Structures are given as C-alpha cells and as structure tokens.
Amino acid sequence: MTIRVVVADDQELVRSGLVMILEAQQDIEVVAEAEDGVAAVDAVRRHSPDVALLDVRMPGADGIEACRTISALSTCRTVMLTTFDTDEYVFEALQAGASGFLLKDVRRDDLVHAVRVAARGDSLLAPxxxxxxxxxxxxxxxxxxxxxxxxxxxxxxxxxxxxxxxxxxxxxxxxxxxxxxxxxxxxxxxxxxxxxxxxxxxxxxxxxxxxxxxxxxxxxxxxxxxxxxxxxxxxxx
Missing domain, CATH: 3.40.50.2300 (Response regulator)
Known part of the structure; x- marks a missing residue:
C-alpha cells in the first residue's frame, strides 16, 4: 500500500529536501507541497493523504493551527517538524492532535520511519x-x-x-x-x-x-x- 503524504514548510529548500527523501521510497508518494498552514489544510482537503508533515512555524496559520484543523476534518495523521524543541511546542502539538513531533535534524531513515509509523496509526513519542x-x-x-x-x-x-x-x-x-x-x-x-x-x-x-x-x-x-x-x-x- 502506498502512503500518501503532504509536506508543509515555508522554506523551499527544506521542503524540497523532505520531498526528495520521501519520494525515494517505493511505498511513499508526496501528493502535495504547501508553504503555509492554510495551504496545508487545503492540500489535505483536496488529496486526502495518510500523513501530513507540518513545520511548526509558518506564516499565516502555523503548523499547530493547521494540525488542529486537519485533525478535526480528517483521519490524516500529522507529524510536526521544527528546529525548536521546547516543551511548549511539543505539548501544543499533541493537544492539537499530532501523532508525533520531530526535530529537523532527524536522520533521513528516522524521518521515513516516522511517516510509516504514523500511517499505520501508531504514536511517534515514547510514553x-x-x-x-x-x-x-x-x-x-x-x-x-x-x-x-x-x-x-x-x-x-x-x-x-x-x-x-x-x-x-x-x-x-x-x-x-x-x-x-x-x-x-x-x-x-x-x-x-x-x-x-x-x-x-x-x-x-x-x-x-x-x-x-x-x-x-x-x-x-x-x-x-x-x-x-x-x-x-x-x-x-
């Protein structure tokens, strides 16, 4: 089964890198890219992906607000990506319905693994x-x-x-x-x-x-x- 993913990040180079890593996997397809939270929500509505990778800090609606909306309107699993590892961001993301939280310095293998884990309905944070x-x-x-x-x-x-x-x-x-x-x-x-x-x-x-x-x-x-x-x-x- 192919895992359908939406990637949202306001930095084009970062977004392109994430897409490149995921598209290299035979079981993962990036169905849309988004540069802000509003576009991410729209992409989820249009493509019904299995997983949405969301940057926390984006212009307009940020990743946490997008996560909250996505969790309310679909069964899409959300994984938050950020360079900031403060507890406040993690808790807000979990409260918004996120299935996981990753720093952007995560290894590529761990990123791919995280998408697969989220797609099958598991959590990405140790209890x-x-x-x-x-x-x-x-x-x-x-x-x-x-x-x-x-x-x-x-x-x-x-x-x-x-x-x-x-x-x-x-x-x-x-x-x-x-x-x-x-x-x-x-x-x-x-x-x-x-x-x-x-x-x-x-x-x-x-x-x-x-x-x-x-x-x-x-x-x-x-x-x-x-x-x-x-x-x-x-x-x-």
Missing amino acids: SVARRLVEEFTQRAARPRAALDCGRLDALTARERETLLLLGHGLSNAEIAARLVVSEHTVKTHVGNVLSKLGLRDRVQAVICAYETGLIAAGHPPHGGAGLAASPVPARN
Missing part, C-alpha cells in the same frame, strides 16, 4: 516522553487541578481504567502486561478499548487524558514508585 511533557505543563499551569471526571471515565471497566493509569505513567505494553499479569495481546485489547471509548486518536492523547481528567496528579509516581525507562520510538498501541 515516558509524553508523560514528562504533561507533568511539566501541569506543574507550570496556574489553574487548579480538575477533579476526576467520573462521567467521562465511567465508560471504562476497572481493568481499562487501570490500563489508562499505567499508560499515563508512561509504561509500554510489555510493562503494563507485567504489572497486570496478563499477555501483551490482552493489554493491546485494553488499550484499544480505552482509545475507542474515550474518543482518543492514540496513546499519546491517552497520556494527556489521564492527567486532564485528574486520574493522575502531576508528579505522582507509578504504583510501587519504580523508575521508568524511556520506551523506544515508536510507542505502539
């Missing part, structure tokens, strides 16, 4: 990275923590709620399976149910949901207090 970003954001936020949103989480079974809790702490499927003493296949089923019932696109949004509903308080350690090793990219559902 531990997403957890760190959400913790730092909530610690900086001036607003008080929201109470547990039981109305939203009541759709989950007890085991699914526990799975969401462990997702929020950054555990991989294998780590969750070990904690719950079940198979990885069972964990994958639980994760899928959590995403479906809560209307989430991927496990990165599940991490954010675990914090925003108050299921996890920022900085609260996982059960047992053990440290978590960073999971490799990608983090699969």
